[in-house]
Amino acid sequence: MLIPIGLIGFAMSAIEQERANAARHSMQLASAHHQFQARGYELWEACTGPDACLLVITGADVRACTIDGVSMARAQPASGSASAAVPVESAAYRSAAQLPSAAGLFAVCAGLHRIRTTTASGGEVDTFLSLNPREARAFALDANLSAFVAHEPDHEAALVEGALAGPLYDYNAFVAGARIQSPSIQSAKDALDAAEKWLQQAVQAVAKGVPVKAFELAASARGILAGVPVSSFARLTDFIGFHAFELQQRGEQTKARTVVDAGLVALPDSPTLLAVLGMLQSRAGEASGQSTLQRALRRGAWMPPALRAQAEALIAPRAAMSSG
Structure with missing residues (x-):
């Protein structure tokens, strides 16, 4: 038998809906594929470009x-x-x-x-x-x-x-x-966005007096960043440094140090964060501040110029005393 006219109309409507859904899905796949290709190119360029x-x-x-x-x-x-x-x-x-x-x-x-x-x-x-x-x-x-x-x-x-x-x-x-080739590959922006959220929670954990939780959250940030092409961690180190100095100014020395320690869990050996730690130690009168600042300055070429100048200024008086 022939398909009833009513069913033809229904079928045509359903087909049009399927076509619309398929077109939408195709666009989503194309967008996802484009993003995947862009992330892959970002990594390739970082490995083969002048900053390798x-x-x-x-x-x-x-x-x-x-x-x-x-x-x-x-x-x-x-x-x-x-x-x-x-x-x-x-x-x-x-x-x-x-x-x-x-x-x-x-x-x-x-x-x-x-x-x-x-x-x-x-x-x-x-x-x-x-x-x-x-x-x-x-x-x-x-x-x-x-x-x-x-x-x-x-x-x-x-x-x-x-x-x-x-x-x-x-x-x-x-x-x-x-x-x-991995579909889970992330762009630098996405990884930094996610890491910053983890670090925000870490700072909140420090404020609540739960340092162990802060270190766990910082470790999560670190895991997200591994293998991702990142030319600068400034947005993360600026965030950690700001909150550390703010806590120190409020007289909360222990929390200030814990914030930096959490930052160094996320970004091991970061010269910027080592400089911040050295400054906190020096301002607290700790002799270890000098060695921490010297360690930071070994990679001083990648520190913000103003911070590097401050670190060098803190070391200079001690160096002058030693030579004298």
């Missing part, structure tokens, strides 16, 4: 590490670098005696990075470290601390200068390349 960084690791086999959530087990050194011909399966390469003294990762985006591995005794290592635009840093695996720790400046400079003598791995190819 160099990371040198000693005491650990890079191919036994997971960096920003991506296993390096199948990574091969870039063609032309030392040890490029050594197969990953080589037992000699894996033995302690043959472990490379230093290995570098190039084309690394600026931002916060997470490195996980295990020590020879099986201890878990999970370290977050930061890189600023065009920065080169060197870290050593400290088995006793079960962490990667920054080399002293002089040693670090030598390791960075000699990076070409060891195997060099392409972060963009092995890590960023894998992350770009």
Whole structure:
């Protein structure tokens, strides 16, 4: 039988609705795909552009590490670098005696990075470290601390200068390349927005006298930022610094310090936050303020100029007294 006219009208109406829904869904998919592509391009550009960084690791086999959530087990050194011909399966390469003294990762985006591995005794290592635009840093695996720790400046400079003598791995190819394929990849703006919300809650937790909660919230902010290309954390460090100095002016020294400590959980080794901490310590008459400020100034090139000048001014009198 023929379809009744009434049903034809109903069917046509339903079809038009389906078409409208399909068109809307298609536009949503296209928008999502565009955003996904934009986030991937942002990461690629940060790794291959002029602000890319160099990371040198000693005491650990890079191919036994997971960096920003991506296993390096199948990574091969870039063609032309030392040890490029050594197969990953080589037992000699894996033995302690043959472990490379230093290995570098190039084309690394600026931002916060997470490195996980295990020590020879099986201890878990999970370290977050930061890189600023065009920065080169060197870290050593400290088995006793079960962490990667920054080399002293002089040693670090030598390791960075000699990076070409060891195997060099392409972060963009092995890590960023894998992350770009993930639908969960975030843009710098989205990650900073989310991290700022966590830090706002952390500051509120400090105000309520719950520091442990503040550190947990700061750790959540840190986790969101790992592997995301961020050229500046100024909006986060400004936020932490403002509330820390505000608390200090109100005479709440402990809370002021806790706010900065929470900030350093989220942004480990941040020169700006270390400078803020050093100032708080110095204003409180603590001798440790000088060493904290000196530590901050090692990476002073990435501090706000005004803050760097204040830090240098606080160190200068002590330096003059020592020389005198």
